Amino acid sequence: xxxxxxxxxxxxxxxxxxxxxxxxxxxxxxxxxxxxxxxxxxxxxxxxxxxxxxxxxxxxxxxxxxxxxxxxxxxxxxxxxxxxxxxxxxxxxxxxxxxxxxxxxxxxxxxxxxxxxxxxxxxxxxxxxxxxxxxxxxxxxxxxxxxxxxxxxxxxxxxxxxxxxxxxxxxxxxxxxxxxxxxxxxxxxxxxxxxxxx
Numbered sequence: 001x002x003x004x005x006x007x008x009x010x011x012x013x014x015x016x017x018x019x020x021x022x023x024x025x026x027x028x029x030x031x032x033x034x035x036x037x038x039x040x041x042x043x044x045x046x047x048x049x050x051x052x053x054x055x056x057x058x059x060x061x062x063x064x065x066x067x068x069x070x071x072x073x074x075x076x077x078x079x080x081x082x083x084x085x086x087x088x089x090x091x092x093x094x095x096x097x098x099x100x101x102x103x104x105x106x107x108x109x110x111x112x113x114x115x116x117x118x119x120x121x122x123x124x125x126x127x128x129x130x131x132x133x134x135x136x137x138x139x140x141x142x143x144x145x146x147x148x149x150x151x152x153x154x155x156x157x158x159x160x161x162x163x164x165x166x167x168x169x170x171x172x173x174x175x176x177x178x179x180x181x182x183x184x185x186x187x188x189x190x191x192x193x194x195x196x197x198x
Contacts, residue, residue, distance in 0.1 A: 003061055003097040004028055009182045010056040020150035028094050033064045045069055081195045083112035088120055092146040102127055112197055123166045129181040132161050133174035142166045151180050
């Protein structure tokens with residue numbers, strides 16, 4: 001049976017964006033396993049004392065039910081460049097624990113720190129984050145992510161980013177790209193688009 005994961009940000013004892021994680025987890029459980037009951041992460045999980053301060057990554061493993069919860073101190077990656085990689089066959093609509101297909105693409109990054117995946121001619125995601133592009137006026141996130149992230153959903157709901165189709169040929173129309181995920185807000189990891197290597 002396939003295992004899925006939610007990677008949740010715990011900051012000084014507070015679970016961030018918990019409603020978005022609950023929604024995605026339960027949507028996946030319904031669509032993949034036919035589950036009708038709604039699980040709430042906060043009702044199942046106990047935060048250990050050692051994780052009450054600082055920033056922690058909570059890995060919640062689940063299928064029909066939650067099978068394991070892990071706590072790991074979070075350390076932000078340093079990313080200064082992205083390598084364009086191509087795959088028209090990659091599928092990652094659910095947050096599977098098995099990331100083999102993404103890991104294989106990551107190996108093609110050459111000297112860059114991370115990858116930017118192109119599928120069908122359109123921008124999708126990096127290896128572990130959604131992305132957004134700045135044109136100097138607003139932030140645009142691709143309408144074609146491999147996995148619509150919880151932070152991406154929150155930022156769209158708040159109107160901080162907008163969604164549109166971004167083709168490979170459109171990249172140079174933007175000045176900057178940023179990575180967004182459960183641990184990264186707009187601007188936390190910010191690169192000029194000149195640091196995207198073709």
